[in-house]
Amino acid sequence: MDKKQQAFFEGKFVPLEDAKISIMTTGFLYGTAIFEGMRGYWNENKKEMYVFRMREHYERMMDSMKIMHMDLKYSVDELCQLTVELLRRNAPQQDTYIRPTVYKSACKIGPSLENNPTELCMFTIPFGDYFHGSDGLSVQVSNWRRVEDNAIPARAKIVGAYANTALAKTDALTAGFDDCIVLSENGHVSEGSAMNIFMVKRGKLITTLGTENILEGITRNTVFEMAENELGIKTECRQIDRSELYMADELFFCGTGAQIGPITSVDKRLIADGKVGPISDKIRTLYTAICRGEHNKYHKWLTPVYHDKGNQFQNCNQVINASPNR
Secondary structure, eight states, X not given: OOOOOEEEETTEEEEGGGOOOOXXXXXXXXXXXXXXXXXXXXXXXXXXXXXXXXXXXXXXXXXXXXXXXXXXXXXXXXXXXXXXXXXXXXXXXXXXXXXXXXXXXXXXXXXXXXXXXXXXXXXXXXXXXXXXXXXXXXXXXXXXXXXXXXXXOTTSOBGGGHHHHHHHHHHHHHTTOSEEEEEOTTSBEEEESSSEEEEEEXXXXXXXXXXXXXXXXXXXXXXXXXXXXXXXOOEEEOOOBHXXXXXXXXXXXXXXXXXXXXXXXXXXXXXXXXXXXXXXXXXXXXXXXXXXXXXXXXXXXXXXXXXOTTOTTOOHHHHHTOOSOO
């Protein structure tokens, strides 16, 4: 019999089936919640689960909370402790997705963020490839524009903003594409539906500016460092026009969910010869090896779950019983 899965919900570990909010919760009614998505990678040979860049995800979550007037009693270190403890309790032995969500928890009508408590919940689920069975992606440029920073800041992972993602992604899928590329209001390339984008042109790696209404991705920053250190390629951040996509030598998406997803056609135009390009393929292969703990140089980005030699995640009860909101 499968072990009953647990979640962390409003200050304690509970069975996942019991982690429920009221239908009056403002975070649900108005999208006033923020979240992070992390991956745990199972290494069968080492019998170990590695969480990739967990601290960086929680540091970004703290930034999202600042925008949304949220105050949580847990520090980044404590959030890391809770995450590892939840994984240990659920004991997955396969690739796993971790979803912490911070939300406004008052049960009332009205979207205001003040006088509205902040709560945390977290669950884990098995999670394989985001783009199932696809070696090269066929995408379209969406008719939907990315939300503006002065409307709903895309640099924060705000739940309500993902209605924009849902519209763009759904239109792409129903039109027969694997995903889409979204433009900003000024007509320049922003990102994919829920992932950043890179372009290769004449051996140069290019990506969009942080000011093009993108989420500045953890994987995006990883690609910067990997490409420079391992391939000797520095990344140029600049505006990208739509027509440049059609003339690119290579394109690929990157993100926690998407990982590295090479793009082989845009708006039914083949990218180069319509096959996965050599730089995209090298970055994809290296990224996968790093995440699974097969590249010692980058173990700094990995948190082992089951064999924590430093015993840094052993006092979870102290975290749960921490003082009220800081």
